[in-house]
Amino acid sequence: MLKLNVKNETSRLRAVILGTAESCGPTPTVEECYDPKSIEHVKAGTYPKEADMIAEMDAVEAVLKKYDVDVYRPSVLQNCNQIFSRDIAFVIEDKIIRANILPDREKEVEAIRYVWDQVAKENRILLPEECHVEGGDVMPWNDYIFIGTYSGEDYPDIITARTNTDAVIALQELFPNKTVKTFELRKSNTQAKENALHLDCCFQPIGKDKAIIHKNGFLIEKEYQWLVDFFGEDNIFEITKDEMYNMNSNVFSISEDVIISEQNFTRLNTWLREQGFTVEEVPYAEIAKQEGLLRCSTMPLIRD
Known part of the structure; x- marks a missing residue:
């Protein structure tokens, strides 16, 4: 059995699911894309090639193994993009929570079933159907859970709006002794530089007390300011719009x-x-064209 343990974003990693770029299918059409950045690259003819993405993910696996991390990979599904393992489930404390993601991506969940089945039944959580949540929006940080969300009335029309208020409430009920802190994210179906697809696209804690952040990713300035005050201005690396885009x-x-x-x-x-x-520097610029990077393609299972 797997004894899951994730209390924050930075404790020593022992086991992780790393996505796979194998058999990720042909270049999608514009209609099949889930985010504005992929659409840009499809239109420009610069959408990443499978062989390049496999090489990039192999480089990450090599770094993880160098640090003696157990690396699980999803079963390879034919013609299916399985790079972003963070989207399909996430771990908080000793529980694995299945993300209610876009219906087209259900089969990706099946590809990690062999990991899911190694977790004690009472620690496998399926949220109610109305709870929409993706792992990129959820960050355990010791006594807190930071969650990126979008509660605008146009939520149903925005493909880039991924985590809703129902999911926030459900997570608060699951972890009553933690403080759930939500952040409204700036969303755009059409402008990649104005779109924070997930919280980890504009913010991430690092080390013990530091963070990387992009102010424009937050819709409400005082929520952004709360994070700056929480980590302290001297501990924050503020990224530009282009750096967020990348x-x-x-x-x-x-x-x-x-x-x-x-x-x-x-x-x-x-x-x-x-x-x-x-x-540890790796090449990941091709995968970045799909509006996801290193955190998006890893799903920690065990940290010390």
Whole structure:
């Protein structure tokens, strides 16, 4: 049996699900895309190739193994994009919570069933149907759970609106001793630079007390300000609109000291090293074209 344990984003990682780019299918049509950035690349003819994405994910797996992390991969489904394992489920404390994601992606959940089945039954959580939530919006941070959400009346019309108020309430009930803190995210179906698909597209805690953040990703300034005050201005790395677009906040922590980051994030990686982090650089620019990066394609199961 798997004894799950995830209390925050940065404690020493022991086991993780890493998505797969194998057999991820042909380039989608514009109508099949779930986010504005993928649409841009489909139209421009620059949508990533499977072989390049497989190589990028292999580089991440190599780093994880270097640090003795147990790496689980989904069963490969034919012609199915299974890169973003964070979308389909997430772990808080000793519970794995299945995300109620876009109906087209149900089969991705089946591909990690062999992991799901290793968890004690009482710790496998299925949320009610009306709860929409994706792992990219959910961040356990010790006594807090940070959740990105969108509660606008146009929620049903916005494909990039992923986590709703029903899900927030359900998670608060599941973890009554934690403080659930929600953040309204800026959404756009058409402008990638104005769209925070998930909370981890514009914010992520790192180390013990630091964070990467993009102010414009937050709809409500005082919610953004709460995070700045919580972590302290000196502990925050503020990213630009272009850096958000390139997914600079979507790095992935192996521990409080070690971060996997994209090799082109020069400004961020320099700052991280100045703060004393070990930065493991990998190529991930092709996968980034689908509006997801390192945190999106990993789903931690066990941290110390």
